[in-house]
Amino acid sequence: MLLRQAQMNDLPQILKMVGDGRQFLAAQGIDQWQGVYPKTATLVADIQHQHTYVLVQANQILGAAAVVPGLDPTYQQIMTGQWLTDGSAYLAIHRVMVSTEHHGEGVAENLIRQILKEIEKSDHFASVRIDTHPQNKAMQHIIKKCGFTQIGTVNLTAIGKPHTNNFAYERLNTNVHQKQFSESLVD
Secondary structure, three states: OEEEEOOHHHHHHHHHHHHHHHHHHHHOOOOOOOOOOOOHHHHHHHHHOOOEEEEEEOOEEEEEEEEEEOOOHHHOOEEEEOOOOOOOOEEEEEEEEEOHHHOOOOHHHHHHHHHHHHHOOOOOOOEEEEEEOOOOHHHHHHHHHOOOEEEEEEEOHHHOOOOOEEEEEEEEOHHHHHHHHHHHHHO
16 A cells, blocks of 8 residues: 555545545444535645645555644644643644545554654654544544544534534654654763
């Protein structure tokens, strides 16, 4: 499986995965992604800003996610808990999706692990943040399995999502923290 940046010609497959994801979550009684989120305009902007990554095998997109740098409105205010790296630069993973044909094959975990591997090549970001719906047990399991720590909850109504509180997670960029540790030994 190959991780690469999404191109505009990948949009139809990504939109199909969003629709499939809505149905999958609805079938489990989870109100995540019901309604208009994620909007097509958001997905297009993610691709245009080179934030979307796709996991590809034999020219088929198995999964996709947005990796967004900067101050993320979702994480500006934490309702409960405290960020591990409050005030430091971070990346946020959003809109993780998997093709219906590949559910149960470990695609989401593989996608997140490959994204983390790419992020850890850089020392520009102290951590990676992600959140998910409190009822989305499968995603919670994957997030924890990928080394994230559950640190509290974030409120999503401020950014226009219908449900209010998601579980928030953070994972330290080991490259940055090992470098800081090594530098402190030299001092």
